[in-house]
Amino acid sequence: MNLFQRALKNKQLVVGSVLGLVVLALGAFGPLIFGAYDTQDLLLGHKPVGTPGFPFGTDALGRDLAARATYGIRISLFVAVSVTAIAVVLGTTIGLIAGYVKGAVDTVTSWIVDFVWGFPLILVAVLAAASIGSGLVPVILAVGLVNTVAIARVVRGEVLGISEREFVVAAKAGGYSSVRIVFRHIVPNVIPVALVLSSYYVAVSIIAEASLSFVGLGAQPPLPSLGQMVSDGRNFIRLNHWEATIPGAVIFVMVLSVSLIGDGLRDLLDPRLRTAVERASAT
Amino acid sequence: MSTVVKRVLLTLLLLQLSSLAVFAAIRLSGGDVTAARLPASATAEDRELFREQIGLNQPILTQYVDYLGKVVRGDLGNSLTNNAKISTLAVEKIRNSLILGGAAIVLVFGIGIPLGMLAAFRRNTWLDTSISSAAVAGMAIPNFWLALLVVWLFSSTLGWFPPAGAGGFKYLVLPALVLAAEGIALTVRMTRSAMLENVGQDFVRTLRAAGLSESRVYFKHVLRNSLLPIISLAGLRVGQIIGYALVVETIFGWPGVGQILVNGVLRRDYPIVQFFSLLLVIVVTLGNLAASVGYTLANPRLRK
Numbered sequence: 001m002n003l004f005q006r007a008l009k010n011k012q013l014v015v016g017s018v019l020g021l022v023v024l025a026l027g028a029f030g031p032l033i034f035g036a037y038d039t040q041d042l043l044l045g046h047k048p049v050g051t052p053g054f055p056f057g058t059d060a061l062g063r064d065l066a067a068r069a070t071y072g073i074r075i076s077l078f079v080a081v082s083v084t085a086i087a088v089v090l091g092t093t094i095g096l097i098a099g100y101v102k103g104a105v106d107t108v109t110s111w112i113v114d115f116v117w118g119f120p121l122i123l124v125a126v127l128a129a130a131s132i133g134s135g136l137v138p139v140i141l142a143v144g145l146v147n148t149v150a151i152a153r154v155v156r157g158e159v160l161g162i163s164e165r166e167f168v169v170a171a172k173a174g175g176y177s178s179v180r181i182v183f184r185h186i187v188p189n190v191i192p193v194a195l196v197l198s199s200y201y202v203a204v205s206i207i208a209e210a211s212l213s214f215v216g217l218g219a220q221p222p223l224p225s226l227g228q229m230v231s232d233g234r235n236f237i238r239l240n241h242w243e244a245t246i247p248g249a250v251i252f253v254m255v256l257s258v259s260l261i262g263d264g265l266r267d268l269l270d271p272r273l274r275t276a277v278e279r280a281s282a283t
Numbered sequence: 284m285s286t287v288v289k290r291v292l293l294t295l296l297l298l299q300l301s302s303l304a305v306f307a308a309i310r311l312s313g314g315d316v317t318a319a320r321l322p323a324s325a326t327a328e329d330r331e332l333f334r335e336q337i338g339l340n341q342p343i344l345t346q347y348v349d350y351l352g353k354v355v356r357g358d359l360g361n362s363l364t365n366n367a368k369i370s371t372l373a374v375e376k377i378r379n380s381l382i383l384g385g386a387a388i389v390l391v392f393g394i395g396i397p398l399g400m401l402a403a404f405r406r407n408t409w410l411d412t413s414i415s416s417a418a419v420a421g422m423a424i425p426n427f428w429l430a431l432l433v434v435w436l437f438s439s440t441l442g443w444f445p446p447a448g449a450g451g452f453k454y455l456v457l458p459a460l461v462l463a464a465e466g467i468a469l470t471v472r473m474t475r476s477a478m479l480e481n482v483g484q485d486f487v488r489t490l491r492a493a494g495l496s497e498s499r500v501y502f503k504h505v506l507r508n509s510l511l512p513i514i515s516l517a518g519l520r521v522g523q524i525i526g527y528a529l530v531v532e533t534i535f536g537w538p539g540v541g542q543i544l545v546n547g548v549l550r551r552d553y554p555i556v557q558f559f560s561l562l563l564v565i566v567v568t569l570g571n572l573a574a575s576v577g578y579t580l581a582n583p584r585l586r587k
Contacts, residue, residue: 120526
């Protein structure tokens with residue numbers, strides 16, 4: 001069975017991808033269909049789901065929740081995907097260098113990693129917001145820094161393990177250059193780990209951005225961040241719960257989709273783990 | 284053992300650096316700290332005078348040494364917003380946060396481990412499928428949204444628990460549950476996969492061949508071999524739980540470290556932000572240290 005056929009049989013991967021495509025489609029086409037996210041009309045405030053012209057209803061200021069939620073998807077995905085892409089590239093590079101070169105480079109890298117590891121993500125973001133002010137920039141910096149370090153940490157461990165395997169030792173004995181060994185023999189073995197990690201960190205980033213916007217330290221109004229929409233809506237939970245439940249559900253579906261894809265990829269790409277589970281299930 | 288000693292020394296050095304980093308980060312703040320204390324009508328000279336009074340005109344390193352000296356003498360400074368002594372505030376806030384965090388940890392392991400064991404024991408049945416799916420959903424649900432949903436259900440609709448505040452057991456239930464949710468889901472998954480990993484091992488076959496009942500094999504021998512990674516996860520989880528506590532305490536108005544810290548940032552009350560974020564960094568770093576030392580001690584293969 002080739003990789004694609006196996007992917008189609010992987011339920012988590014399939015369900016996650018379908019959910020992900022729905023979210024992507026909403027983010028891509030929603031703002032085009034529903035129009036501006038900041039058109040206010042106080043006479044149209046607190047409309048429930050299914051109101052003609054407002055499929056998701058409206059918020060306290062009469063703004064279209066469908067337009068806001070779908071635009072919120074864009075903000076959320078923009079932050080999560082761009083931050084994770086940078087973190088994966090940087091983190092993998094740092095991890096590769098530290099794990100392959102070892103010695104002083106590795107020691108210093110590990111110190112830096114341990115140093116950053118002492119700061120919980122939300123705290124880093126709070127400190128970033130304290131020093132440069134609330135907004136999307138501190139969120140991006142904080143999530144990027146912490147995720148880069150987390151990825152470097154895992155990749156370094158993998159590289160340390162791989163460099164002791166026979167095929168790397170043989171390549172070294174064969175006199176191949178370090179560059180060739182790293183790119184031909186080590187990188188291909190690290191890519192699956194990096195892929196699985198990146199889906200996990202997209203999920204972490206989505207939640208972090210939403211949480212910070214929720215407490216008021218993330219995206220600032222009138223930008224419609226999903227976290228902030230939940231925060232705005234919670235005051236009216238008895239009056240019109242949709243204002244808080246819809247943006248929350250959107251975040252939930254986004255994170256669920258990415259986590260399912262991550263779990264599916266792990267089963268698909270990491271044969272060690274798969275055989276361990278299969279062996280266990282077979283007994 | 285030298286690995287452990289080295290690790291401890293390194294941690295102390297890291298803490299020193301962390302405190303300097305936090306200290307500098309807050310001082311590089313572009314915002315106006317005087318806004319926390321002085322009225323909007325204060326003149327530029329008033330503001331400058333105030334900065335001088337609280338020592339903000341000195342170089343950062345001088346301020347840092349001053350601060351450390353005061354901390355050693357037990358003086359943690361005062362809040363800029365209401366001039367309350369931070370040492371007094373700290374005792375109360377730390378106690379509240381420990382209560383909330385402790386309750387959450389009890390829930391994480393008290394619910395997570397048994398459910399994970401059950402899922403592994405009845406693997407590939409409807410029970411396993413429902414527990415595992417719930418765990419996947421539990422990890423994906425943003426905790427501030429979960430908070431809102433439980434308040435809506437248990438407080439606004441059913442009226443079982445108060446929506447926010449502190450004072451007695453009733454106030455603790457909802458925040459502790461929300462704070463624990465993601466940890467419970469993760470523990471279920473960890474326990475299940477650690478147990479399934481161990482079921483494939485030779486010692487299990489031997490025990491089965493010796494005629495032990497399936498439940499005895501699982502709940503005694505396999506479990507014992509699976510606990511190490513789960514427990515060491517606890518140390519590493521401290522950071523995560525503290526991060527989430529910032530959000531959960533803010534939502535439920537739980538008067539702990541997280542709430543005062545977030546409010547401090549919003550009000551630019553920098554002595555508060557400085558002390559409480561340092562406190563969190565120390566706790567997390569010590570948690571990481573405990574996890575790695577504990578793991579080394581418990582696993583003879585890692586000792587040097």
